[in-house]
Amino acid sequence: MYPDLRGKVAIITGAGRKAGLGAAMARRLAAEGCKVVISDIGRPAGPEMPASAVGMSEEMEAIVAELQQMGAEAAAIPCNVLEEEEVRTLIAKTVERFGGLDILVNNAGIGYLMKPIVEMTSREWDAVLGVNLRGAFLCTKYAAAQMIRQGRGGAIVNIASQAAKSGFPFASAYCASKHGLVGLTRVAAIELGRYGIRVNAICPNHVTTGLGAWQNEYFSKALGMTLDEYLEAMKKRIPLGRPGLQEDTAKACAFLCSEQAAYITGEALNVSGGEEYH
Secondary structure, eight states, X not given: OOGGGTTOEEEETTOOOTTSHHHHHHHHHHHTTOEEEEOOOBSOOSTTSOGGGSOBHHHHHHHHHHHHHTTOOEEEOOOOTTOHHHHHHHHHHHHHHHSOOOEEEEOOOOOOOOBOTTTOXXXXXXXXXXXXIIHHHHHHHHHHHHHHHHTSOEEEEEEOOGGGTSOOTTBHHHHHHHHHHHHHHHHHHHHHGGGXXXXXXXXXXXXXXXXXXXXXXXXXXXXXXXXXXXXXXXXXXXXXXXXXXXXHHHHHHHHHHSXXXXXXXXXXXXXXXXXXXX
16 A cells, blocks of 8 residues: 555546456555546547447446445546547646646557558558557646646656557557657656656556457457467466456556655556566
């Protein structure tokens, strides 16, 4: 447990799916005593962001209710991270509701538009780069400005991926966006350090969330393997013998947000059971 997190205000984007990484990090930060804002797009936004792939308002509210049952202060604020005015409003509403902002977790991302390069459309490419990278930039921009005004520092955690450090077939846009997110992390750490704002990234390997289950099906078929063969091969290449869990990333997030990580910034922390080590 990290007592210094008690009372801190945290926004987690892309947190509107109950089985997702965002919801897991929200639960962990709430358990640490944080006031938590659950944010997600809340509605479909075209063929690249269908209802089946995004956090809808009803599910966001259900996660908030769960956090409140834990005794946490929590709220749901929809936000399309591609829209600058919506990002500005997310920060403003958070400050209005909870009095400030101490933690931003950039978790919103598209990991389901997977195709060979020669088949991927420019619209699909733009959607992935837009949400995964432009969205993180906009949220960082406005969250950092609020933290600077407050004058008490803060923590920004970007949820990157093993794909931020290694390439994977059929994931050109995803890998490019996550490599870029590590670059954004490093620059933000340099620029914001003088204000006491630490910026780090987490690079999980595969986690079987709802999205992760879809990825298992997609990649096993694309590679000509059965689902069982694909999952067994995955386990064999991970030194600790299992894929990641949502809680693994949530624990790393809480650590990076706490004062136990007070001298850590600009890092891209692998949480991969030893699968990724550079």
